[in-house]
């Protein structure tokens with residue numbers, strides 16, 4: 709039986725494939741909702757505004773405050789994390805964990821998230837929520 713979130717994941721993987729040509733995976737990742745403090749503890753070493761996280765493996769973590777079924781912003785966060793999953797499956801940008809590889813992964817994920825949001829005809833304020841963090845991407849020395 710396919711749950712609602714599994715169905716949404718399949719739908720979004722298909723959309724990413726259509727937008728950016730990333731190949732569909734052999735099997736989709738699992739989505740697990742966690743509290744914001746758990747997400748911060750895993751993904752950052754201090755309080756941060758992280759909303760989704762994909763460590764190497766088969767699980768995408770989302771902030772339990774997100775509602776990707778009903779909220780378009782929450783769905784776009786899932787799109788972003790699914791791009792990271794597809795990058796892993798495709799073996800792209802793997803140059804030995806370099807900062808440059810990380811930046812390329814993030815740039816692609818933000819770009820696809822942006823294009824997906826554009827296709828949903830969202831208001832410009834939502835698009836600015838992508839362009840702002842994207843401009844801050846840089847390598848920490």
Ligand SMILES: [Zn+2]
Nearest residue numbers: 788792814817
């Ligand atoms: Zn990312």
